[in-house]
Amino acid sequence: MQIVILDTPEAVANYGADQFVARLQKKPQAVLGLATGSTPIALYRELIRRYQAGDVSFAQARSFNLDEYLGLDGDHPQSYRHFMNAELFSQIDIDLAHTQVPDGAADDPLAACEAYETAIKNAGLIDLQLLGIGRNGHIGFNEPSSSLASRTRVKTLTPDTVEANKRFFKPDEFQPNLAITMGIGTIMEARHILLLATGESKAEAIREAVEGPVAARCPASILQMHPRATLVLDRAAARGLKDVDFYEYIERENQRLLGG
Numbered sequence: 001m002q003i004v005i006l007d008t009p010e011a012v013a014n015y016g017a018d019q020f021v022a023r024l025q026k027k028p029q030a031v032l033g034l035a036t037g038s039t040p041i042a043l044y045r046e047l048i049r050r051y052q053a054g055d056v057s058f059a060q061a062r063s064f065n066l067d068e069y070l071g072l073d074g075d076h077p078q079s080y081r082h083f084m085n086a087e088l089f090s091q092i093d094i095d096l097a098h099t100q101v102p103d104g105a106a107d108d109p110l111a112a113c114e115a116y117e118t119a120i121k122n123a124g125l126i127d128l129q130l131l132g133i134g135r136n137g138h139i140g141f142n143e144p145s146s147s148l149a150s151r152t153r154v155k156t157l158t159p160d161t162v163e164a165n166k167r168f169f170k171p172d173e174f175q176p177n178l179a180i181t182m183g184i185g186t187i188m189e190a191r192h193i194l195l196l197a198t199g200e201s202k203a204e205a206i207r208e209a210v211e212g213p214v215a216a217r218c219p220a221s222i223l224q225m226h227p228r229a230t231l232v233l234d235r236a237a238a239r240g241l242k243d244v245d246f247y248e249y250i251e252r253e254n255q256r257l258l259g260g
């Protein structure tokens with residue numbers, strides 16, 4: 001794992017944006033794996049800014065989102081499809097027909113999961129997959145105890161996750177406790193994985209993911225097995241790590257090797 005520790009959440013978003021821009025400049029038709037939640041918002045704003053500045057185009061890109069609530073259709077303001085349209089897609093030049101989010105309103109959710117897997121394969125797999133991390137170590141909606149080899153499927157959310165996401169729903173609004181999520185096995189097939197984490201509330205999950213054993217109780221720990229996973233952390237999210245000095249030393253060496 002490449003561990004990048006930066007001083008501020010803004011620096012984390014900028015670093016993430018650099019990765020997306022570099023990927024798209026090299027491969028304009030790249031397949032992007034996208035995420036929702038609070039963490040990616042600053043990254044998406046930075047990508048929009050760079051698109052407006054003419055630094056990057058998404059015109060040939062395709063995208064797959066990690067997950068969607070089961071029981072919300074894409075017009076629902078709390079659906080992840082709605083989030084993506086509002087926070088990113090409507091503000092860049094991506095072709096909406098080339099963006100995919102699991103269908104939370106599917107009549108047959110199991111068939112929808114299988115179709116999602118097939119669509120990712122047919123697109124040639126994901127080039128760059130963005131991830132956040134839950135306070136419980138989840139990636140996508142792969143909650144603790146998820147099979148580390150799982151594929152896209154319906155998952156029951158933990159009470160902790162439902163609680164963490166309550167802030168997005170009105171007090172009397174229906175809040176799903178089920179979701180369709182890419183599996184951990186699906187995520188692991190991405191060529192490059194970019195996990196962003198900011199804030200002290202993520203420090204424990206990051207410690208387990210980076211310095212704990214690979215274990216289903218912390219799904220993000222599987223990234224230890226990925227040949228190209230980059231974890232970009234602000235100081236608060238890195239606070240629980242024992243070997244910060246070593247990670248910073250490696251990163252300085254990496255930059256030196258790259259001539260940066």
Ligand code: PGA
Pocket residue numbers: 036037038039040132133134135138139140
């Ligand atoms: P957050 O969510 O970015 O809103 O903290 C991350 C996640 O639960 O994966």
